[in-house]
Amino acid sequence: MSTRFLDAAVNLLGPRGLTRDADLMEPWLTDWRGRYTGRALALASPANTQEVASLVKLCSQHRVPIVPQGGNSGMSGGATPDKSGETLLLSLRRMSAFRHWNEEARQVVCEAGVVLQTLHDAAEQRGLRFPLTLGGRGSATIGGLISTNAGGTQVLRHGTMRAQVLGLEAVLPNGEVFDTLAALKKDNRGFDLKQLLIGSEGTLGIVTAATLALAPKIAARRVMFAGLETVQQARRLLLFASARMGDTLEGFEIMPRTALESVLAYEPALRDPLTLPHQWYALFEVVADEAQAPSLEERATAVLAAALREGLLADATIATNETQAEALWALRDGISSAERAHGPAVQHDIAVPVERMPDFIVEASQMLEGRFTGTQAVAFGHLGDGNVHFHLRAPKGAKAGEWEETHGKAVSATVHDLVTQWGGSISAEHGIGQMKRDELARLGDPATLTILRSVKQALDPAGIMNPGKLVPLASRAPAP
Amino acid sequence: MSTRFLDAAVNLLGPRGLTRDADLMEPWLTDWRGRYTGRALALASPANTQEVASLVKLCSQHRVPIVPQGGNSGMSGGATPDKSGETLLLSLRRMSAFRHWNEEARQVVCEAGVVLQTLHDAAEQRGLRFPLTLGGRGSATIGGLISTNAGGTQVLRHGTMRAQVLGLEAVLPNGEVFDTLAALKKDNRGFDLKQLLIGSEGTLGIVTAATLALAPKIAARRVMFAGLETVQQARRLLLFASARMGDTLEGFEIMPRTALESVLAYEPALRDPLTLPHQWYALFEVVADEAQAPSLEERATAVLAAALREGLLADATIATNETQAEALWALRDGISSAERAHGPAVQHDIAVPVERMPDFIVEASQMLEGRFTGTQAVAFGHLGDGNVHFHLRAPKGAKAGEWEETHGKAVSATVHDLVTQWGGSISAEHGIGQMKRDELARLGDPATLTILRSVKQALDPAGIMNPGKLVPLASRAPAP
Numbered sequence: 001m002s003t004r005f006l007d008a009a010v011n012l013l014g015p016r017g018l019t020r021d022a023d024l025m026e027p028w029l030t031d032w033r034g035r036y037t038g039r040a041l042a043l044a045s046p047a048n049t050q051e052v053a054s055l056v057k058l059c060s061q062h063r064v065p066i067v068p069q070g071g072n073s074g075m076s077g078g079a080t081p082d083k084s085g086e087t088l089l090l091s092l093r094r095m096s097a098f099r100h101w102n103e104e105a106r107q108v109v110c111e112a113g114v115v116l117q118t119l120h121d122a123a124e125q126r127g128l129r130f131p132l133t134l135g136g137r138g139s140a141t142i143g144g145l146i147s148t149n150a151g152g153t154q155v156l157r158h159g160t161m162r163a164q165v166l167g168l169e170a171v172l173p174n175g176e177v178f179d180t181l182a183a184l185k186k187d188n189r190g191f192d193l194k195q196l197l198i199g200s201e202g203t204l205g206i207v208t209a210a211t212l213a214l215a216p217k218i219a220a221r222r223v224m225f226a227g228l229e230t231v232q233q234a235r236r237l238l239l240f241a242s243a244r245m246g247d248t249l250e251g252f253e254i255m256p257r258t259a260l261e262s263v264l265a266y267e268p269a270l271r272d273p274l275t276l277p278h279q280w281y282a283l284f285e286v287v288a289d290e291a292q293a294p295s296l297e298e299r300a301t302a303v304l305a306a307a308l309r310e311g312l313l314a315d316a317t318i319a320t321n322e323t324q325a326e327a328l329w330a331l332r333d334g335i336s337s338a339e340r341a342h343g344p345a346v347q348h349d350i351a352v353p354v355e356r357m358p359d360f361i362v363e364a365s366q367m368l369e370g371r372f373t374g375t376q377a378v379a380f381g382h383l384g385d386g387n388v389h390f391h392l393r394a395p396k397g398a399k400a401g402e403w404e405e406t407h408g409k410a411v412s413a414t415v416h417d418l419v420t421q422w423g424g425s426i427s428a429e430h431g432i433g434q435m436k437r438d439e440l441a442r443l444g445d446p447a448t449l450t451i452l453r454s455v456k457q458a459l460d461p462a463g464i465m466n467p468g469k470l471v472p473l474a475s476r477a478p479a480p
Numbered sequence: 481m482s483t484r485f486l487d488a489a490v491n492l493l494g495p496r497g498l499t500r501d502a503d504l505m506e507p508w509l510t511d512w513r514g515r516y517t518g519r520a521l522a523l524a525s526p527a528n529t530q531e532v533a534s535l536v537k538l539c540s541q542h543r544v545p546i547v548p549q550g551g552n553s554g555m556s557g558g559a560t561p562d563k564s565g566e567t568l569l570l571s572l573r574r575m576s577a578f579r580h581w582n583e584e585a586r587q588v589v590c591e592a593g594v595v596l597q598t599l600h601d602a603a604e605q606r607g608l609r610f611p612l613t614l615g616g617r618g619s620a621t622i623g624g625l626i627s628t629n630a631g632g633t634q635v636l637r638h639g640t641m642r643a644q645v646l647g648l649e650a651v652l653p654n655g656e657v658f659d660t661l662a663a664l665k666k667d668n669r670g671f672d673l674k675q676l677l678i679g680s681e682g683t684l685g686i687v688t689a690a691t692l693a694l695a696p697k698i699a700a701r702r703v704m705f706a707g708l709e710t711v712q713q714a715r716r717l718l719l720f721a722s723a724r725m726g727d728t729l730e731g732f733e734i735m736p737r738t739a740l741e742s743v744l745a746y747e748p749a750l751r752d753p754l755t756l757p758h759q760w761y762a763l764f765e766v767v768a769d770e771a772q773a774p775s776l777e778e779r780a781t782a783v784l785a786a787a788l789r790e791g792l793l794a795d796a797t798i799a800t801n802e803t804q805a806e807a808l809w810a811l812r813d814g815i816s817s818a819e820r821a822h823g824p825a826v827q828h829d830i831a832v833p834v835e836r837m838p839d840f841i842v843e844a845s846q847m848l849e850g851r852f853t854g855t856q857a858v859a860f861g862h863l864g865d866g867n868v869h870f871h872l873r874a875p876k877g878a879k880a881g882e883w884e885e886t887h888g889k890a891v892s893a894t895v896h897d898l899v900t901q902w903g904g905s906i907s908a909e910h911g912i913g914q915m916k917r918d919e920l921a922r923l924g925d926p927a928t929l930t931i932l933r934s935v936k937q938a939l940d941p942a943g944i945m946n947p948g949k950l951v952p953l954a955s956r957a958p959a960p
Contacts, residue, residue, distance in 0.1 A: 102835070104719060104835060105833075105834060105835055148668065149668050149672075151666055155665065155666065160666060162672070172927060172931070174930075176926075176927035176930070177927060178925075178927050178928060178931070179925065179927075180928075182833055182903035182904075183833065184831045184832070184833065184866060184904065184905050184908070185635070185831065185834060185865040185866050185867065186631055186635065186640060186831045186862070186865050186866065186867045186905070186908040186909050187831060187905040187907070187908065188628065188629050188679055188905070188907045188908060188909055188910065188911045188912070189905055189906065189907050189912060189920055189924065190679070190680075190912060190920065190924075190928075190932050190950055190951070191676055191679065191680050191684070191932060191935060192629075192642070192675055192676075192678070192679055193928060193931050193932070193935075195672055195675035195676070196671055196672075196675070196676060196931075196935075198672070199668055199670070199671065199672055200670075200671050204671070216726070239584060246696070246769060247727060289726060351664045351665065351666045351667055352664070353585075353662055353663065353664065354585060354665060355582070355584060355585055382666075385665040385666050386664060386665050386666070387665065387666045423662035424662075424664065425664050425666070425667040425668070425669055426669065427667070427668045427669050428664070428666040428667065428668060429666050429668055430668065431668045432668070432669060432670060440669055440670065444669065444670075445658075445659065446656070447652060447656035447657060447658050447659075448658060448660075448670075448673060450654075450656070451652070451658070451673050451676075451939060452670050452671060452673070454938040454939060455671060455673075455676075455935060455938055455939075457938065458934040458935055458937065458938035459931060459934060459935075470670055471670070
């Protein structure tokens with residue numbers, strides 16, 4: 001049967017559109033973090049929406065499961081096939097056209113395979129910008145960013161990917177094309193099905209294109225870096241800066257001294273921007289348009305001075321040119337790589353209501369370090385969104401791989417239990433994928449899980465769309 | 481069976497919570513526009529979410545259909561029961577508490593029955609504001625606004641109701657409570673089911689409470705009123721004002737001379753703000769916070785002067801105090817009532833991509849006035865959102881009721897056909913309800929309709945939630 005399917009698929013896509021070459025497939029069968037490796041029947045690379053639709057119809061007829069993939073830089077194994085070798089890996093990377101720019105309306109229709117950095121560059125050339133960015137921008141694709149509802153460092157001001165998507169084109173599990181690319185600002189013709197596809201990790205359909213909102217280019221920015229005594233101070237500083245800078249405050253990130261130290265050790269070209277060491281740091285950025293640009297420096301300096309007077313920070317610096325600004329951001333962007341180089345650790349991507357995050361970090365760190373002897377908690381990231389990446393470093397001398405294998409599950413269960421008690425989310429911006437599916441089943445609200453499964457069953461009754469990802473299996477019926 | 485159900489319901493809700501008194505029920509059985517009148521088994525008014533949940537469970541057991549209702553000021557008959565007398569009318573008006581204010585985070589948790597004006601007032605007392613408003617604010621409830629994803633005159637800057645909802649509590653068709661009131665800024669635990677409930681008009685569940693985003697109070701506003709030669713000029717003025725005023729531009733409304741004249745005739749206290757008559761008018765508002773307030777007047781005046789120089793308007797005035805500002809808005813807010821007083825007409829609430837709206841208005845007006853002799857087209861409203869209310873006035877001397885009865889369906893079909901050809905929406909902000917369900921079935925994209933029905937079937941398999949509303953019936957199977 002798989003031979004018949006493959007023949008039909010080659011026929012449909014041509015030799016460029018389908019390969020079974022092991023060397024060509026290999027890079028795409030392991031996730032970016034190296035946590036999961038799978039196998040695939042073949043790697044399909046359709047060239048346009050019509051090919052995707054025909055291919056999905058074919059898969060539906062032959063009951064061949066599909067794993068859609070963008071840049072393969074996801075954090076939860078959502079784009080990696082299982083080990084059965086029976087699924088079709090469907091890459092959207094060949095679909096990388098900008099279909100239509102509308103500079104006046106500040107919109108672009110772009111295909112799923114467009115890489116984020118490419119979009120940034122193309123928008124800039126048109127005097128515009130796409131206001132979402134993250135570390136993986138050199139590989140992450142628009143389709144992947146939409147399917148995972150990606151976040152990043154500008155969510156505070158601009159929202160997650162969901163907020164940027166004005167219209168969507170997607171191929172549904174039956175091969176039909178859902179098309180709302182003609183972006184209407186208001187449209188109340190029933191349930192907003194576009195919202196259902198955003199963040200559904202390819203389990204309800206395959207995003208093939210989107211109409212995205214663009215923002216005016218900024219004329220100037222100022223990046224500030226403050227040394228703090230406690231993480232609670234970071235929250236107070238955030239409120240203070242937010243009240244004074246309003247919508248011009250685009251991001252507010254925090255990191256502890258331990259994270260800064262690992263970045264400085266890993267990237268010798270970077271320096272500590274402040275003279276004395278501090279327990280915590282806040283990195284934040286304000287932007288201005290043409291009209292506001294001339295007074296930006298003055299306003300930023302005034303806010304820092306006022307915050308110092310009110311005891312909201314211990315010391316601070318402000319980047320006066322782009323090189324300095326990039327150097328400050330490099331301290332933040334370098335944390336993930338530096339932490340990985342530092343040694344074994346278990347990572348979490350969690351959210352709680354913004355105002356509770358500082359207390360959560362303190363309590364969670366104490367609990368984890370107490371329960372797992374010799375470990376060290378490192379929480380960093382998007383305080384302004386109530387979202388941090390919470391790592392627990394292994395004790396000194398622990399063997400990489402072995403320690404995570406032995407303790408990882410217990411560590412994560414402890415973190416996720418606590419997050420759930422605090423009314424938070426076990427996945428703030430990285431999605432569920434295959435990594436957190438069992439934890440979602442264990443900790444998810446039963447009413448929510450019921451709807452989740454019902455919607456999946458309704459839209460994909462044959463279960464061919466990215467099986468094994470996101471949607472927890474139904475709880476087993478009690479033994480008779 | 482209905483006696484057993486009613487006994488159980490009275491037992492559950494107490495005498496205050498359930499009535500069958502015809503006089504008490506009567507005001508709620510006809511929609512606000514007087515288009516639909518239905519009957520009901522009883523009127524239930526539960527006091528809290530637990531009572532709603534128990535009642536829905538009871539309805540589910542007895543297969544009693546439920547029609548949820550807020551302020552009964554919807555525009556599409558979505559909250560009016562059918563004539564069977566077998567449905568339960570479920571009012572949320574008793575649930576009108578503010579559960580929790582979080583001024584620091586600028587959030588409020590409020591129950592479904594809170595009236596919009598009450599929320600406006602309560603937010604203002606706390607130095608905040610709720611940035612969504614519309615004509616029906618004295619009766620429209622938060623639950624109704626969420627269920628219909630209401631729009632209004634501040635969508636240009638702040639988005640529709642969907643954009644204000646941070647968290648939701650709803651009772652599902654099986655009586656379970658879906659609760660995401662703990663508003664997380666980021667949460668990627670699967671499909672965003674909250675989005676599914678927003679705008680679903682009570683067909684998937686009953687909204688009982690929501691966590692809403694508030695905005696800082698504005699310190700000053702300026703309202704401008706411009707006379708224009710063509711509606712295309714309005715679009716150019718919008719782009720011009722938008723480029724210069726950015727996010728401080730909160731609304732941009734248009735109206736033709738005919739609409740202004742009917743308002744002036746209907747409301748003798750109002751005056752034409754400009755000396756000479758113009759074919760079209762634009763009404764727009766800019767706002768400022770404390771920091772920007774001192775320069776607002778100057779900036780607004782400069783934009784008007786520049787627009788005049790560039791030939792983007794023929795004449796303009798600017799309100800220099802709140803009384804004048806209110807008088808200008810009264811011209812806009814009075815159109816619906818004035819048009820109703822003027823004589824019979826058929827109304828539509830439509831959207832097309834923003835940049836195409838002026839051309840659409842011209843083409844649609846010509847086509848309709850040509851096809852239906854003696855009629856006059858009046859298009860007014862939210863140009864900035866690509867959404868106008870498109871009325872076709874009956875020929876002079878036409879008999880109210882009779883004319884709409886005879887020609888209404890053909891007029892609406894013509895408008896909706898054209899909107900669909902232009903890639904637009906037959907319901908921009910008023911929803912589908914019972915009024916547009918057949919038109920949605922006729923003109924909706926088949927792939928979209930299929931998902932719509934699948935989702936409804938999955939979440940409400942017994943079909944007890946607001947039956948006959950929004951979701952088009954499946955197309956009939958061909959005769960055997």
